[in-house]
Amino acid sequence: MATKARVMYDFAAEPGNNELTVSEGEIITITNPIITDGTKDGISCGNSLADQAFFDALSSNTAQTSSAAKSSNQVNNASDPWSGWNIGKSGNWDNGTSGDSWATKPESAAGQRNSASNNWDTAATFGHPQAYQGPAAADDDDWDDDWDDPKSSSPSYLGYKETESSEAGGSQRGNSRAAAMKLPLNKFPGFAKPGMEQYLLAKQLAKPKEKIPIIIGDYGPMWVYPTSTFDCVVADPKKGSKMYGLKSYIEYQLTCTNTNRSVNHRYKHFDWLYERLLVKFGLAIPIPSLPDKQVTGRFEEEFIKMRMERLQAWMTRMCRHPIVSESEVFQQFLNFRDEKEWKTGKRKAEKDETVGVMIFSTMEPEAPDLDMVEIEQKCDAVGRFTKAMDDGVKELLTVGQEHWKRCTGPLPKEYQKIGKALQSLALVFSTSGYQGESDLNEAITEAGKTYEEIASLVADQPKKDLHFLMETNHEYKGFLGCFPDIIGAHKGAIERVKESDKLVATSKITPQDKQNMVKRVSTMAYALQAEMNHFHSNRIYDYNSVIRLYLEQQAQFYETIAQKLRQALSRFPVM
């Protein structure tokens, strides 16, 4: 859905204003469908266009979030967490915003440029990061107050029409994020930070304090794992309110397993963390989007629980990641001591400049540079694998959703009907007036009740097994949805290197520049491999665990049914 617009007049960026300098006759590719008036404004005056584009490249995840939002809302209506999953084609891989990265083969440079060049052409075009001064500090409190509960901001959500409204609200989430971007976009300085060209061509990369070593292990490049790991328990969702009850929100308690200390966070804080992690690590590490912020509805409690479970899963994922879990922003999110420390840390994180492609500047592979052929092959292999796995995961989700529906809908109803029919028959039989058949009739009645019990077992079973298989696959769908952007960044860098010979020939860059580029692309390739090795080891563990759990639960389920049937059978008189 990329829209091209020829610039009709020169527009000089004002330093410090996150603007894009464009000249008459240049072609601007607008990669995000323009929906909100606010975004339109942003374009009509050229304001934040680059921010928007960079954000788009990174956060086409919002499309997924939007889809998740939609489904969660359907869940709300159907009271069934899987019945509404919009598994089909709404993922990152093929949404309209970024184009279908996989519509053409990953090997096809043309096919890749779509998302890769978004990062590249737009984000790399401007370069005054140091000049940026976000107004973050100024309206921190203001921002702190919105976003929380549609009830408070929109009285129309009250009462019966809530579900309808909330659904609309849910499906607008992708947009609302974009809309929100228009206001606080410059609060995410990452989006205004140097792009690919900056990273690849800088004479000397500023040495950031953070260092992310990449070592070579038995399985190839890998992150360095901390000696002690921790998890974070998300619990105790509490409804809070402020402004004399006008605004209400849900607050969760987060307890680190290593410190055993707790902090409280509202959903919007998770959302803030997600955005920070996405901005900082999103081109190197897949950061799956958060479970959607569930608007309150008729099934509030159920869905607060469901969201909490998913927030838990998300936090556990992050805690499991050696780079994310050790990052300052993540640590600070879990370990601040008071409101002041939280706000200070928050502002600091928002000013972090080691974000976007610059994250690679912190990475230090302890290995010789890779050659370009190998780099490209590795990148392509990752692209193929993640695309194929994305397909596989979606297939399983589709099948699982269908199965969920059947197991919770028509199948138990049928067992119930069988049960009722047997009991009716026994009741009729008992009116025969014929002597000595009461044993049989009691046995048939019990058999009927057994089928009613089986109906309940069948209906409840998916929560015990399929649920986990679905959740795991859904998490992986989230991960895999991040890869088009990641692969895109790598492909973009590789393309840049491929084109660099021409630049050297025309003296636009020096041979040293080119050598730097190769080295930096090699670093990126090591990072990709380290991340993939992390991904694979987690995948193997997760799928092994969840399929084992599924099979074990299924076996128990069928054994229970068989036992019940044998028990029912034993009541029949032998004739």
Place this chain on the structure above:
Amino acid sequence: MATKARVMYDFAAEPGNNELTVSEGEIITITNPIITDGTKDGISCGNSLADQAFFDALSSNTAQTSSAAKSSNQVNNASDPWSGWNIGKSGNWDNGTSGDSWATKPESAAGQRNSASNNWDTAATFGHPQAYQGPAAADDDDWDDDWDDPKSSSPSYLGYKETESSEAGGSQRGNSRAAAMKLPLNKFPGFAKPGMEQYLLAKQLAKPKEKIPIIIGDYGPMWVYPTSTFDCVVADPKKGSKMYGLKSYIEYQLTCTNTNRSVNHRYKHFDWLYERLLVKFGLAIPIPSLPDKQVTGRFEEEFIKMRMERLQAWMTRMCRHPIVSESEVFQQFLNFRDEKEWKTGKRKAEKDETVGVMIFSTMEPEAPDLDMVEIEQKCDAVGRFTKAMDDGVKELLTVGQEHWKRCTGPLPKEYQKIGKALQSLALVFSTSGYQGESDLNEAITEAGKTYEEIASLVADQPKKDLHFLMETNHEYKGFLGCFPDIIGAHKGAIERVKESDKLVATSKITPQDKQNMVKRVSTMAYALQAEMNHFHSNRIYDYNSVIRLYLEQQAQFYETIAQKLRQALSRFPVM
């Protein structure tokens, strides 16, 4: 659907011609919808009208046969013996021909008169049974040749359009029987035999050679059971042909377990037997209709097998019945020594005059007469029970059919999809290039194959359990479909006795006549109770057996699935 017609001219019956004497101004109630031209003719000239009416009263079973025919044909198309059962409302209890006997309460005489009075008003109106000379002998051979294979009589059944044509043929069965009646109606002398009035009011009942004692057992009135029982094995269906191959038919071998001698019979012979049993015993004993004559079609072998199974079940039922199995017509059917003996026996059976209501004249209850209150109560109780059981059986059939469809359709498809999805995922995983995950991938592949096996198990299971539950219920549906006629006859007799006081008062009958009536109705009541006790003991045995079988098979089924899942589980590496 009874049509009333005022007779416009006198019509004197010709003795021996099965005609009805009607007079100008009389009201004739035509109880069968007139469909075939032949039947129309029969009415316009008054020919065989009484036969038709008597036949209707007895053989509203044909409506059921028609329904069965329809379903069997659908079976033919769907290759699924239960997918096509037209369970709903097509039974005898509520078809248009006999009126819905149960639309009003059995206690309501008005409601009852509909079917009861059919027998009574029409069948009892003419009275020259001894004068009858059927032309049965004359065209025996001719009759022997028709009815067999639509292929031979109608070339349009050949080829691809066969199924369509055959379906039409099937649904016409009820009519074709009526149509066939028009031609050979007078071959069934039973229909022209004395009716209820004759039985109840005869000064002295002719003592038939047959005697059917009714004794009082532990459970009340009962038939006398023969000391040795036998079954009849229906086997070895063979295609035969005659007329130089122009006519083809299927012939079955019937072997009596007591004599171990075999005879061969074509379907039409079974059909003949059914008609004879219906004519002879149909007002005292439920004679379920035969499985429909399946026209040959694309699934010929499968359905010859299916029909054979049902013929087997039908024969076994008949062999189990102490009165039917010992009857001359039944014995002769199984034990004739050569073609000549068969034909002689056949002609004799067709001339049998102890048919219809006259069967009660053979019955000798070894107990004092019942009083009318008790008789009516018993009759009502049977009516209520059989109606309620009919509902229960139909409910179970409906549920079972639905379950059959699911188990053979969407459910195994879903398990297959789960299996395929797991295998696809394992295939993707195997391309990761990550070491040491082959054990997991093989385990996932095996789990996938296990789900494919489960798909087959699920799809095949109904044949192993639900099939028998359905067949038993279908048989009972057949039995229960006979009861409106049976109850109707009893109710009709009871009504006649109730009205008899008036007749005595007006000297139309003597007090002795009335006493005879009470005695004969009492005999009928004993017969009904004896038959019900036979019915109940069979029902208890059959339902006990079939539900036990069902539960046992279901338990085994779930155990097998659980075992397979455990085996699949054991292949997963422990991490």
